[in-house]
Amino acid sequence: MLSPRIKLRHLQAFLEVAKHRSFARAAERLAISQPGVSKTIRELEDILGTELFERGAQGVALSQSGLTFLRHAGPAIRTLEEGISAVGDAHQGARWLRVGALSTVESRLLPTAIRRWQAIQSADRVGVNVVAGRSAFLLSQLRLGELDLVVGRMTEAREIRDLTFEHLYYEPLMLVVRAGHPLAGIEPLAPGRLTDFPWVIPPPQTTLRQQVDSFCVRHSLDLPAQLLETLSLPISHRYTQDGDAIWVAPREAVIDDLEAGRVVELALRLEQQGGSVGLCTNASMEPSLALEGFCEVLREVAAER
Known part of the structure; x- marks a missing residue:
């Protein structure tokens, strides 16, 4: 009591x-x-x-x-806020989901799932609020009850702890360059040649950056002097296309460009299997029918990969 x-x-x-x-x-x-x-x-x-x-x-x-x-306190306040909102919006049939998105799912999985989920809804208004950012921030928001769900690659994140993670598929990081890059098509490729060019890599204290650091340790590499640290896919894409940078990119972020021949994967694997991409929820929050339905759509879209 x-x-x-x-x-x-x-x-x-x-x-x-x-x-x-x-x-x-x-x-x-x-x-x-x-x-x-x-x-x-x-x-x-x-x-x-x-x-x-x-x-x-x-x-x-x-x-x-x-x-x-x-x-318990975060979800409790969130549930109270939802109750107040539901009473105020009941006549409009409003429904909202607050989703945290990591860069590993921003290009295909999440947009596809949102479109499909909205298409199968009834006449009720459907709203999805997507918040992008680092896993540590998004998971803290989920724990506070500020988000209903976080989607992406985060199994290495220490912040998961008492949250519930469901695996969907494995997603590797890739070393990609623009078509016509000096290193494109060279096989075998000596790791030491990578540091002759600028890199685009995830920022420190992210789960993706841990894989970059592990790669450097395995191949006795120091990070090059010219670095662009960002999780922004548009900035990474343009910077890579307009110069000789090497982009450490999630496969989902570059699959369209790979298929179109605009970028090329280097003949040096950064990861073999890749990291586990999935959805993370707060078990202390009572899931809504909207959230359960959206998670099911996410599973379907992921299975089609």
Whole structure:
């Protein structure tokens, strides 16, 4: 039974501090003073009989108790917000899904699944809000209840922990260059030649970057001086097409260009099997019929690969 001493303001303050890892930024978001946020968090910790945050010179971090509480508090607030929204939008038949998308599924899987899912809906209005970003950010939003689902390659992500991951298929990273690149068609290709050219690679602290670093270790390579670190597919594509850069790209992102001959895979495998692409959900959140239906469509589209 919920303690009557726990108020909505306690939960809101807790979620904002957990999200921003800062009492000051939480205070800005809540439009109250920083001492007011600190007092509210202390009240909540007194009620629960445990510390929810570990304070340090670099800010605050969730304690183990805080992580446990977050698994339930985030989805609870999200469910309440959905209930309020559902009452307000019932006459319009509105339906929304909030989906986190990693770059590994932005080109084919997710757009195809969204179109197919919307096509099989009834006359109800269907809305899908897609948030792109790094796995650490998207999974934290899923844990907070800010997202209903995260799709992409994330099995190496430490942030999955208590979330539920369902494998769909394996997706390799590839070394690709524009057609006519000096290294195109060279076989066998000595790994050392790669560092003569600029690279386009995922940013640090991403699951994809871990594979790039492992590749460099296996072949005793140092990253070249000219680097473009980005998860943006349009920027990576244009930068690669207009120069001599080597792009470490998810296969899905370049499959159309490979088939059209606009880019070429180098004769040096970065990965053999690739990473597991799948969908991640928060088991503490009650899935809606819309979410269950969308996940089923994702499975169907993935199986057609």
